[in-house]
Amino acid sequence: MTLQLPLSEEQTMLHEMLSRFVSERCDIEARAANLHANPPRRMALWEELCELGVPSALLSPEAGGFGGAPEDLAVVQYALAPGLLVEPILVSVGLCGRMLDAAGRSVEAVAAGEVVYAFAHQEGFDPFNAPQMKADADGDVFVLNGLKPAVRHADVADRLIVSANGPDGTILFDLAKDAAGLTVTPSRQIDAAGSADLHFEGVRVAKKDHLDCDAEAVIEDALLHGLVAIAAEAASLARATNRDTFEYLGLREQFGTKLAQFQALQHMAADMAIAAEEVAAQAHTAVVALGRKASAERNRAILVASLACDAGGRAVGHAAVQLFGGMGVSDETPVSHYARRFAAMRAQFGTTDARAARLAQIEGFGHE
Amino acid sequence: MSDDSIAEFRAEVRNFIAQSLPDDIREKVRRYRDLEKSDYVRWQKILQDRGWFLGSWSKDWGGEGWDPVQQLAFLQESGEAGAPMVIPYGVSMIGPVLNKFGTDAQKERHLPGIISSDVWWCQGYSEPGAGSDLASLKTMAVREGDHYRVNGSKMWTTEAHWADWMHCLVRTDSSGRKQDGISFLLIDMETPGITIRPIVTIDGQHHTNQVFFDDVMVPAENLVGEEGAGWSIAKFLLSHERLSISDTGPKLRLMGRLRAMNAKVQKDPSVSAGLKAILAQRMVDASVQIETLRALEHYFVEGWAKGRPAGADASILKVRGTEILQALSELAVDLQGPYAATHDPVDLHADVTGEGEDSAAEMASAMAHQYLYGRCWTIFGGTNEIQRNIIAKVAFASAG
Structure with a gap:
């Protein structure tokens, strides 16, 4: 059962199917072969994910899917987490598909996996801040100037949802990545996913290509979905990390005895077990909160959960690497990748x- | 040495590095690039020409006979000023061992190459089944006439792929106490039967290796000390490492980088006052930690010079030094903001000779490298769990 959530029969089947997919198709060596290739094959599993119906699970029936609820998001993220996928399922479908749908756009191509989106929004430390990138009106077009740094999946995306500061506040655009004036400088993320800096220099977008919606609300909703998604992922990854680590402690011998017999290591393992339960509890709380109407309380609950999941997940990742010893810092060992995924989520x-x-700020702890 | 003459010596080291460190190496270090073997060799030769490469060796061995305080001063200034570290496997490890335990023939054969940095060494200690429990090592050396036949494998052999020779712990006897059956052997890496398998670490780089020995024939004259003396020689060797164990120089340099990055964030109008306050608090914590490490290191080293028993001092420095590096590197990554998850291992090898500064993504890669490789330090060289066992043992013993 995913995070002790009340799941429908379909959601339970989806979880089982995706878990099977991870165990059959996401082994660490195949992943390394794909990601160490030049250029890296970061879409290697994309078609299979689409054939399995993962995009449909992340989209509501109104948008042409069969899911789209917080529980669906949790199931997908939880089940796929140990597979360490770098494919842009969450961003392209779960977030951008959601935003397009909110603006009344067709998401058929996104749901089919034919078109891949990245979300070019965050500029500084905090994506809940309004974007500063300029969108100046010029007749029938907006002209975009500015930088979107290290946009995750922008290397493999065909299209972008771009936020900017327009004449009347924040505005969202649906833009092709090959738009004139847009320079894409690829980079890499610590979990081996792709990214890119996007430099907009006089990029002209027709006014009809802006998303007709309450941009601030749509962005906030997308970010909250993102935070809940990685909370569920962190819960699953912490569980997988502990499973690998505890198994290793029971196998590895030093000083004539299993590592699991050393009390100092038992206490580290106990802290990892505690952390994993806390992360699971907070991920559960976050999923439930996401299902509520927009409110400051909902934001607060999700922020608290995301902080707790980061702290717990990261502690589990670091401790696992430490307990595996030299093997923990080897690229060949899955926990070294789990730890890097926790670093990326952070x-x-x-x-x-x-x-x-x-x-x-929400709590009023400061004086702002 | 008096405080004044130490201050003078520190200034002399800083000046020398400012004048003598080749520009390309200085630039690589400043931009946190991975150094090549040739960079280390070049710098070590420059130090040797200056007469500082053998600073810690006694005058009997042809060194400078620096006391611990002066050795520490040199290490700190070099690290903070961005000079490459001196690779320890030759001059700091096997060099002192040969001076102390080697035959005249061994000294004659090996010391010149160590002193000139023309012969490169690696350290074959850990094995797949013998990490923390080093005494359980199984690589066998069986005497056959005037040779040892060596079979087994060594793990985490850093820079084995650069090495001409390995100083290696092997098992020559399995009958008695584990420690008593270990011998210290010098192995030419060109000997038939040696295979090196690269190991890529969590930072995406190749620094370390597994080395396989398949019927490798090593001349018996390459045995250092008696058969079975390997364990005590290894302990002697590691005692020479205690001065460099907390390695504050590079950490102080990283702290300088943190200060610069934080200053930039604090000036950024788009960053909220609340976030600035959180980062300022984290900077305070980092600063207190690194300054405490520096104080602790001075306190111990001055103590040793005055006859303080070393006790668990080296273990304390290892635990704090490595965990503080991890804390600094975590903050270094977090200060990258939108680039905080950016890391491309390739960036550590990017050219530095052209015009222009690093991109934000390249700088982030460098800090992510510090973070990821930082995870290794609490494991390599005796895990921090083993160090804590030692600290507790000494602490309990002293309580009587």
Whole structure:
């Protein structure tokens, strides 16, 4: 059962199917072969994910899918987490598909996996801040100038949802990545996913290509979905990390005895077990909160959960690497990749410090 | 040495590095690039020409006979100023061992290459089944006439792929106490039967290796000391490492980088006052930690010079030094903001000779490298769990 959530029969089947997919198709050596290739094959599993119906699970029936609820998001993220996928399922479908749908756009191509989106929004530490990138009106077009740094999956995306500061506040655009004036400088993320800096220099977008929606609300909703998604992922990854680590402690012998017999290591393992349960509890809380109507309380609950999941997940990742010893820092060992995925999550949808500052603001802990 | 003359010596080291460190190496270090073997060799030769390469060796061995305080001053200034570290496997490890335990023939054969940095060494200690429990090592050396036949494998052999020779712990006897059956052997890496398998670490780089020995024939004259003396020689060797164990120089340099990055964030109008306050608090914590490490290191080293028993000092420095590096590197990554998850291992090898500064993504890669490789330090060289066992043992013993 995913995070003790009340799941439908379909959601339970989806979880089982995706878990099977991870165990059959996501072994660490095949992943390394794909990601060490030049250029890296970061879409290697994309078609299979689409054939399995993962995009449909992340989209509501109104948008042409069969899911789209917080529980569906949790199931997908939880089941796929140990597979360490770098494919842009969450961003392209779960977030961008959701935003397109909110603006009344067709998401058929996104749901089919034919068109891949990246979300070019965050500029500084905190994506909940309004974008500063300029969108100046010029007749029938907007002219975009500015930088979107290290946009996750922008290397493999065909299209972008871009946020900017327009004449009347924040505005969202649906833009092709090969738009004139847009320079794409690829980079890499610590979990081996792709990214790119996007430099907009006089990029002209027809006014009809802006998303007709309450951009601020749609962005906030997408970010909250993102935070909940990685909370569920962190819960699953912490569980997988502990499973690998505890198994290793029972196998590895030093000083004539199993590592699991050393009390100092038992206590580290106990802390990991505690952390994993805390992460699971907070991920559960976050999924439930996401299902509620927009409110400051909903934001607060999700921010708290995201901070707790970062702290717990990261502690589990670090401890696992330490307990595996030399093998823990080897590229050949899955826990070294789990730890890197936790490091990536810490900086997705804003840095942890930025989330903490925002929580302090919501709570009124500071004097702002 | 008096405080004044130490301050003078520190200034002399800083000046020398400012004048003598080749520009390309200086630039690589400043931009946190991975150094090549040839960079280390070049710098070590420059130090040897200056008469500082053998600073810690006694005058009997042809060194400078620096006391611990002066050795520490040199290490700190070099690290903070961005000079490459001196690779320890030759001059700091096998060199002192040969001076102390080697035959005249061994000294004659090996010391010149160590002193000139023309012969490169690696350290074959850990094995797949013998990490923390080093005494359980199984690589066998069986005497056959005037040779040892060596079979087995060594793990985490850093820079084995650069090495001409390995100083290696092998098992020559399995009958008695594990430690008593270990011998210290010098192995030419060109000997038939040696295979090196690269190991890529969590930072995406190749620094370390597994080395396989398949019927490798090593001349018996390459045995250092008696058969079975390997364990005590290894302990002697590691005692020479205690001065460099907390390695504050590079950490102080990283702290300088943190200060610069934080200053930039604090000036950024798009960053909220709340976030600035959180980062400022984290900077305070980092600063207190690194300054405490520096104080602790001075306190111990001055103590040793005055006859303080070393006790668990080296273990304390290892635990704090490595864990503080991890804390600094975590903050270094978090300060990258939108680039905080950016890391491309390739960036560590990017050219530095052209015009222009590193991109934000390249700088982030460098800090992510510090973070990822930082995970290794609490494991390699005796895990921090083993160090804590030692600290507790000494602490309990002293309580009587």
